[in-house]
Amino acid sequence: MAYLPPHDMVADGEVVDLEKTRADWSADSPLVEHRSTWNEVRLRFRKDKFALAGLVTIVVLVIVAVFAKWIAPHNPLTQYDSGLTMDGMPVGSSRHFWLGTDTLGRDLLSRIIYGARVSLVIGICANGFALVLGVIFGLMAGFFRGWVETLIMRATDVMMAFPIYLFAMALISVLKPGLWILVVVIGIVYWTPMTRVIHGEVLSIREKEFVDAARLTGCTNRRILFRHLLPHLVAPIIVYTSLGIATTVLFEAVLSYIGLGVQPPTPSWGQMISDGQPYYLSAPHLVIYPGLAITLTVLAFNLVGDGLRDAFDPQQRRR
Amino acid sequence: MSGETKDLRVTGEAPLAKRVALICSWGNAALAFVVLAVVAAFAFGLKRSVDTPVSHYDVVLLAVLFESALLALWTTPVVGSAQSMKFFPRRAWIVFCIWALLGVGVGVGMLFAVHGLQSSLGSATAALPFRLARTTADVQNLHHIVTAAQVGVWLWMLLSVALLVPAALQFSVWRSAVARAAARGVESGTEQTLVAVRDLKVHFPITSGVVFRHQIGAVRAVDGISFDVLRGETLGLVGESGCGKSTTGRAILHLLAPTGGHVLYEGANLARLRGRRLRARRRSMQMIFQDPYASLNARMTLADIVGEPLLVHKLQPSRKLRQERVRELLQLVGLNPNTLNRYPHEFSGGQRQRIGIARALAIDPKFVVCDEPISALDVSIRAQIINLLKELQTKFGLTYLFIAHDLSVVRHISDRVAVMYLGRIVELAANEVLYGEPMHPYTQALLSAVPIPDPAAEEQRRAVVLTGDVPSPADPPSGCHFHPRCPAALEGKCDVDDPPLLEVRPGHWAACHLITSADFPQIRAGENDLAETAAGTQRGDD
Numbered sequence: 045m046a047y048l049p050p051h052d053m054v055a056d057g058e059v060v061d062l063e064k065t066r067a068d069w070s071a072d073s074p075l076v077e078h079r080s081t082w083n084e085v086r087l088r089f090r091k092d093k094f095a096l097a098g099l100v101t102i103v104v105l106v107i108v109a110v111f112a113k114w115i116a117p118h119n120p121l122t123q124y125d126s127g128l129t130m131d132g133m134p135v136g137s138s139r140h141f142w143l144g145t146d147t148l149g150r151d152l153l154s155r156i157i158y159g160a161r162v163s164l165v166i167g168i169c170a171n172g173f174a175l176v177l178g179v180i181f182g183l184m185a186g187f188f189r190g191w192v193e194t195l196i197m198r199a200t201d202v203m204m205a206f207p208i209y210l211f212a213m214a215l216i217s218v219l220k221p222g223l224w225i226l227v228v229v230i231g232i233v234y235w236t237p238m239t240r241v242i243h244g245e246v247l248s249i250r251e252k253e254f255v256d257a258a259r260l261t262g263c264t265n266r267r268i269l270f271r272h273l274l275p276h277l278v279a280p281i282i283v284y285t286s287l288g289i290a291t292t293v294l295f296e297a298v299l300s301y302i303g304l305g306v307q308p309p310t311p312s313w314g315q316m317i318s319d320g321q322p323y324y325l326s327a328p329h330l331v332i333y334p335g336l337a338i339t340l341t342v343l344a345f346n347l348v349g350d351g352l353r354d355a356f357d358p359q360q361r362r363r
Numbered sequence: 364m365s366g367e368t369k370d371l372r373v374t375g376e377a378p379l380a381k382r383v384a385l386i387c388s389w390g391n392a393a394l395a396f397v398v399l400a401v402v403a404a405f406a407f408g409l410k411r412s413v414d415t416p417v418s419h420y421d422v423v424l425l426a427v428l429f430e431s432a433l434l435a436l437w438t439t440p441v442v443g444s445a446q447s448m449k450f451f452p453r454r455a456w457i458v459f460c461i462w463a464l465l466g467v468g469v470g471v472g473m474l475f476a477v478h479g480l481q482s483s484l485g486s487a488t489a490a491l492p493f494r495l496a497r498t499t500a501d502v503q504n505l506h507h508i509v510t511a512a513q514v515g516v517w518l519w520m521l522l523s524v525a526l527l528v529p530a531a532l533q534f535s536v537w538r539s540a541v542a543r544a545a546a547r548g549v550e551s552g553t554e555q556t557l558v559a560v561r562d563l564k565v566h567f568p569i570t571s572g573v574v575f576r577h578q579i580g581a582v583r584a585v586d587g588i589s590f591d592v593l594r595g596e597t598l599g600l601v602g603e604s605g606c607g608k609s610t611t612g613r614a615i616l617h618l619l620a621p622t623g624g625h626v627l628y629e630g631a632n633l634a635r636l637r638g639r640r641l642r643a644r645r646r647s648m649q650m651i652f653q654d655p656y657a658s659l660n661a662r663m664t665l666a667d668i669v670g671e672p673l674l675v676h677k678l679q680p681s682r683k684l685r686q687e688r689v690r691e692l693l694q695l696v697g698l699n700p701n702t703l704n705r706y707p708h709e710f711s712g713g714q715r716q717r718i719g720i721a722r723a724l725a726i727d728p729k730f731v732v733c734d735e736p737i738s739a740l741d742v743s744i745r746a747q748i749i750n751l752l753k754e755l756q757t758k759f760g761l762t763y764l765f766i767a768h769d770l771s772v773v774r775h776i777s778d779r780v781a782v783m784y785l786g787r788i789v790e791l792a793a794n795e796v797l798y799g800e801p802m803h804p805y806t807q808a809l810l811s812a813v814p815i816p817d818p819a820a821e822e823q824r825r826a827v828v829l830t831g832d833v834p835s836p837a838d839p840p841s842g843c844h845f846h847p848r849c850p851a852a853l854e855g856k857c858d859v860d861d862p863p864l865l866e867v868r869p870g871h872w873a874a875c876h877l878i879t880s881a882d883f884p885q886i887r888a889g890e891n892d893l894a895e896t897a898a899g900t901q902r903g904d905d
Contacts (some may be wrong), residue, residue: 069699071690078705081662253658256618260650261672261722262642275662 088355095351101344109160117142118151120158120311125149134327144329146320152329155311156337162312163341166226166296167289173231174292175238175285179277182242183269187250197243203236209298216304223306226299230292238288241280249276279356286349290342297338313338380536387530391523395435398519402431402512427512430469433462459527463520470513541625557762558592558615558648558730563624565607565614569837582837584610586786586844587624589864590872592730597756597763599777599794601770601809603833607786608766609653612732615764616648617641628730646676649723651752653735655715659707665718666703669693672725692721696751713744717751724755732764737772749776770813774798779870782806785844786836788864791872802873804849843876851877 067073089095108115118124118141127149129135136144143152185196215229249255250273258272299305300314308315313334320330566581585607592598600608613619615626617633626633628644636644652658659668669689673679679688690700696717707715716736723731733752737745753776755761767773773780774794781791782805790803801807808827815821831848834840840847846857856876864874873879 065699068701069694071700073701075704076699076702078664078702078709080706081708253652253654254660256613257650257652257658257719257722258660258671259618260616260645260648261726262645262675263671264642264675267675272660275660278662 085352085355089351092351092354094347095355098344098347098351101340102348105160105164105341105344108157109164112157112161116151116154116157118154120150120154121309122151123149124151127151134323134330136327136329143333144327146316146330147323147327152316152333155316156313156333159311159313159316159334159337160341162223162300162306162310163293163296163338165223166230167293167341167345170227170230170234170292170296171285171288173227174234174288175281177231177235178238179242179274179281181235182239183246183273183277185239186243186246187265187269187273193243196239200236200239203233208233212295212299213302213304216299221304221307223310226296226305230295234288234292234295238281238284241284242277245277245280246273249273279352283349283353283356286345286352290345290349293338293341293345380533380540384530384533384537387526387533391526391530392435394519394522394526398515399428399431399435402515403428405508405511405515426469426473427508430466430473431512431516433466433469436462456527456531459523466516466520470509470516473509474513555593556591557594557629558764559625559627559630560591560611560615561589561625561627562587563589563611563614563626564622565610565619566622580837581622582835583786583839584836585614585621586836586839588783588786588788589624590781590788590791592762592764593779595756595760595762596778597765597776599773599780600764600766600783601768601773601780602783603809604768605833605836606783607836608768608783609734611783612650612734612764612766616645616650616732618650642675646726647729648732649726649728649730650732650734651716651719651723651736654739655712655719656707656739658719659715661707664704664706665689665693668707668718669703669721669725672722676726678726688725689721692725693718695724695755696721711744712740713747716740716744716748720748720751720755724759727759728761730762730764732766734766735768736765738767738769745772752776770810782809785833785839787844787874788872789845789874791864793870796871802867802871802878803875804851804877805845808850843874853877 124141124145127135127141127145134145134147134149135141138144141151141153143156146152146155181196181200185193212229212233215232216225219225219229255268255272258268263272296305296312297314297317300312301318303315303318305314306312308319316334317331317338320327320334324331563585564583564587565585566583568578569580569582571579588611590598600611602608610619614621617626617636621634624634628648631644633641633644663671666686666689669692670679670685673685673688679685686703689703693700693703698714698717698721702709707718710718716739719736736752737748740748749772752763756763763776765773765776777794779791779793780797781788782797782803783789784805790797790801790806792802797806798810801810804827808829811824811826815824827850829848829850834844834847840858842856842858842860843849843852843862846852849857852858853876860876862874862876862879864872865879867873867878
């Protein structure tokens, strides 16, 4: 039989029914239901219509990017004879080319669909890279303090003071432009905001008593960092990642626009805008549709990020 | 009186060994900079003696100076560790070896470079980005400079080792002398001593400046306190907020690194432990925290929170058995064991405090610091937690250091009570003695501020009302910290001399000149009416 403490020790201010308590406490009875933080976050997130819309958009984008080969109506690299007018101008939307063609007679819709691949790969991978760097540096700076903190945070300041577009352009022009170089460069340029956020969070969390308690129970520094501090950073990490993806997609578009991004003929939204720019009066669709794609993607990630922030921290909500 | 009084302050710290160790460390640093100066002077002298456009020497000069500066720099950690007397032997040697390797590497590199110059004087020099040497004489000069620098620097490294060996030896003599003195302090207590605190100091530095951060002062949160915690007792620690109670508790468990002093747990000095050995020692020392909302990790389930100590100490590697033990512990503190997959936010404050207690008890500690465990709880729940703590104490033979600002709670639970004021213990006595016959003026004032739940009695009694505010611990008063507010302070004594905590009668410790000094034995048990005593002193002086 289970040990039962005296009456005044059970529950706060409840009248204790010994029989019932004994039954509840026995190992045979089922575990009491519990709500995890995740469930609550999910519930709150589900109520946010805008964020849900953003999430749906992202899911659609991902599906489109992954299955581009089957979804795209044409090969994005083929230059169709029927895709140009007799004067050599791109054609507008038609039954054959839904969004028209570009200046070389390639199907615009297919190119936009394939361009989603580049944008998403860069958005996710570059951000993941920046995230890993930022989290590791931020955790170390906040937890170990001292010279580690000084070194990392001053480096962050220097990076932030530097014009990042110039820095990225310099890096890329030294290296050979390409998809994975772009990922690395954007990661190197964008680790600073995450480092700052994580550093600030760690500074406040490490002063809480549960960290002392963990230390007292004999946890090593590594265990405290990864089992106690990191789970508390999940909310800012997720939020800033989703917001960061939007920035990164934009960054890629800018770099591609100035010709330092993904090299042609691989389609990329920024590069498509830059190619279509000279024709924006006669063939505005060349600029409008890729621009819409960028706007939609950035907006979707921003909406999801905002929604997640509200879901994780209901007190900060301003409505 | 003074013949029989016991004094817990640590004495006999082997001053000679200390002096030798410090002189050797500082001598090492001084020597480093002498060598740097000599090398620099020699190099610049040679440079001037050669009548050539000199710019191409500068590179070599810079390299030489860099090397000696590199070697001189390492003395900073040596002197730093000498000051704090903490990690001399290991750290200092590691740093020295790294620095020496670096220095030798740089030096050998330079020698090779100059030799290479000599052999490639003709056409190859033109290929260099700068023209280091034009003629054989130039190369010779460079060779002299570099060789002289290497001889000087390596000679200094030998001398440095010659200084470091006695320094390290004397350090160990000094440290063991301090440890022995502290251990003597424990023996001078009773055999019943579980935790001995000797001369414990925790100072928080106040710094200023952005780039060159320097210390401009210190908040003396705990300023040299000594006491024993006896096996199986509950020692209450009371004082107003900001007097350093919680800091004391944390420093005893070494959650905060003490600035000075020692904590001995069963005679073993915690100050000398770190890493794995400190964790192992802390197995028998646990803490119950003040805020049950902040002390539990909100992202872990009950099973993880209570089971973690078992896991990290590898007491119960099997998940199933660990869960069994967690169930047991939860029952022990009066929680439904079937809630072990719940999160802390699903419990009330009192229940959370019980979780904290279960976690503290998971690894069978002997000594538990209760840091205001009930002050964050509702009044209706306080009694339950107090009773739980008492029951667990009798069941497991726990020893408590019970920190609180609530005098009546401390009276209820404690065997002995220590009163703190501004980082120091002013009085320590058995429960009934302290509450019945307080000796220290501060204790008397503190007790007289406790309301009596009887209007008639409340009106009858004479309260000692203190005037003024508690001084800042960053700038504590001279002498007795309490003297500016003490109604019986003696001018010329209390504001000058620091009263030690002395045993004025068996088991009753007090730090007050009026009580402990042989010249002023005015306050005695039984005649503790402060105002009268003070008046008597005045009259006697007249």
